[in-house]
Amino acid sequence: MSMNKDTILKVEDLKTYFPTRTGIFKAVDSVSFELKRGKTLCVVGESGSGKSVTARSILQIVDKPGRIESGSVLLTRADGSLTDLAKLDPRGKDIRSVRGKEIAMIFQEPMSSLSPVHRIGTQIGEALRIHFGTPKKEQRERVLELLRQVEIPRPETAIDRYTFEFSGGMRQRVMIAMALACNPQVLIADEPTTALDVTTQAEILDLIKKLQQSHGMAVLFITHDMGVVAEIADEVLVMYRGKVMERGPVEQIFHAPQDDYTRRLIGSVVKLEKKAEVRLTRTAIPAEAAPLLDVKNLSLTFPSGLKAVDDVSLTVRPGETLGIVGESGSGKTTMGRCLLRIYDPQAGAIDFRRPDGKTVDIRTADRAELKNIRREVRMIFQDPVGSLSPRKNVGQIIAEPLKLAGMRGRELDDRVAELMQQVGLEPAWRERYPHAFSGGQRQRIGIARAIAVKPRLIVADEATSALDVSLRSQMLDLMMKLQDELGLSYVFISHDMSVIRYMCDRVAVMYRGRIVETGDTDQVVNHPQHDYTRALLSAIPHPDPRDRRIHKRFRYDPARTVSANG
């Protein structure tokens, strides 16, 4: 067997199957690739494409009942010999000596990958003890050095802290330190930044890149985010339903894709890089129009003392889409829920203009009034699974708000059918239960339920973030189509700038419960005024390998807190 001397890991014709009740599910179907020293291979694909299983197959940690059916995973060991990992016993000594020592892995969820009952120093030291038998004293020295490498501030104190004392980004750094403990030749990163905010993501991507260069590691990076791919990949493997659709240098994948699926994938990403076409041609909404929703100085403090919404003021004009963008913990979801009084804000006013021109303050509305307002202001939820009762069929789900509004019989049936058509679902599917639908279809059901009672304002809370990128633009297009047909206004809450830019007329940037900047989307995206907005924008990975820019991003540092938890 001849192998290029730079090739550390060579995967050939790997097949991992899951036996199911109805047959065999081919999670990984004939996948081949090579990992080269000092290079990054990105495995990209939508959910269910088998990218994670591929990574897990390398280390033989596939969840039951999955098993490697055939194929080889050739690892060049430190001493130059070749080992086929696929042939090793998954519980044997040999594979354990590879795991962590020669091939390290970091996961998406740093919290569940770290033990909450041990100090982080002990956890990192554990790997050293197992693989090298490093004595206690040296362990501590080495762990401190590792923590310094992953740029954790004040390593001397951090080493004796517990994982729950760290933020998500810091935990991921600890995970990386743990992965680096034994100087692995290969680092497998399974969506390491998906659970993180964009600014934190940028930091972690930087760190991985830096460490890769200093350690000469090969990195296998699994992600669904084409922006991340463009920023860090040398080579790309595009997967779809367990199969490799295309494999090649990052430049080729983005600028000269050979495969249809890749082309569509890139197309849907690029589409979200600019404003939607239907919005470019639309006449601007007059700024002086009487606002549909006028929120003034809204504040909500949770019993824990957290000021989730802090003196927020914003307006939504009729027919307009207002984007609310912010990172996790910025209070944007809480604020959205205040608009429907799911939470009760303590101060401020939410003035909503009724069709007759009178305004009502939602914050102080009584029960009967609230019931009426909630027919005019509706909500689309983030989680397409949790927001539909699994015990009711689609027809019942969509009919529910109509029934409560007093509609019955034939009229109800017709309206449900009409709504299903409107959101692009077959009316014949009304007998089906939510489990029979994909994420995108479920979100359409959620939209149908929201528009059923002919609302005037819809609060969409991260309505697209649980969806794959190819579905996102479809969903947004649907929402804009409905906006034009029904004269809707949206409050569109998202952490994803590209979605905001695609769809929103105006945008408000939230940071720690406050709105730091409001303005027309073009203005905010192209000429951000506030430093936080600038930092947020510059940390977004740009899906073009020719224009890598997160490494020269702008860092926002609110002067008062130099956060140790960054």
Add this chain to the structure above:
Amino acid sequence: MTDITSLPPDTGPSFNLSGKDMAVAGQWRLFWLKFKKHRIALASLVVIVFMYLVAAFADFIAPFDPNATNARFTYAPPQALSLFHDGSFQPNVKQLKMTLNTESMRREFQPDPAKPVKVGFFVKAQQPYYLLGLVPMQTKLFGLTNPQVGDSLYIFGADRLGRDIFSRVVHGAKISLSIGLVGVFMSLILGVTIGGISGFFGGWADLAIQRFIELLRSIPTIPLWMGLAAAIPVGWPPLRTYFVITLIVSLIGWTSLAREVRGKFLSLRSEDFVIAARLDGMSEIGIIFSHLVPSFMSHIIATLTLAIPSMILAETALSFLGIGLQPPIISWGVLLQEAQNIRAVAQAPWLLFTPAAAIVISVLSLNFLGDGLRDAADPYESVS
């Protein structure tokens, strides 16, 4: 902020959604499909159904009056049933010949192969009876075709008064199995109501109820039962005693159910689909009955099934200690009470083993069934 999360590899494939009929399968169908995979639970279900049928038709199945004594056959051993006699199919038992062992002063029984006693199906009962308390009947499932003096049919032996153990165990099933059901039913009402109030209203009501439950659970069960059972007047009619006993055994049972219901209420109340229903303008009562109750119904059924065995065991324990049901009521616990002395165990072990086997089999089956139901209780886990 969660973004697209790659599906955990084991959830996607384990549930194939492409089948058309799965698409329209409701909660109970999915429940059944998942339950069916649990083989032991399925077998247990068959056993349980069989046992309850036996209990319901006890009068028909038991060949003799469970209280009929026969001084001739005290402590008679089980008689083997043979199917053939003289080369032809003719179910029979051998007549028992009694000798008095003068040394140990015990009666000893020997089957006499020369004297077969014919056994037949659908024989005439000695006394007419009412099946299920309604249908007048004079036929038994099986029995002696032509009973003569000195003939006997004790397939599980006889007790110290010569009563047929088999008939007594079959009749005991009526009380023992139903006490589980009635007790669980009372637990259900108490548990769902109190747990629902606790979970729904929250606040001080929740606090008070939870503390009360903790208090109840901190009292050692057996002494509590003993204290309450001892308070039942001896002169009460059997039926009233029976109901008071079920009340006593369900006294503890409802607490765990109440906690289960409260927990489900709390976790479901913050689910998005419940919030969506509230935004749709549904009233709180409407939400409870159209969203919350269907969501935890299957859990409740599973919990209830797991609670029945503890009720059965509680009744048995009380009756065994002599403070539960009293003769002439027949329950498995009462039967075990007869096997308390060493003489009975040494000389007539069937007194102990027959009712004990009935208890063990029913409790085990109910536990397995409950396990299966619990695993199937949330058929959507693997889907989402």
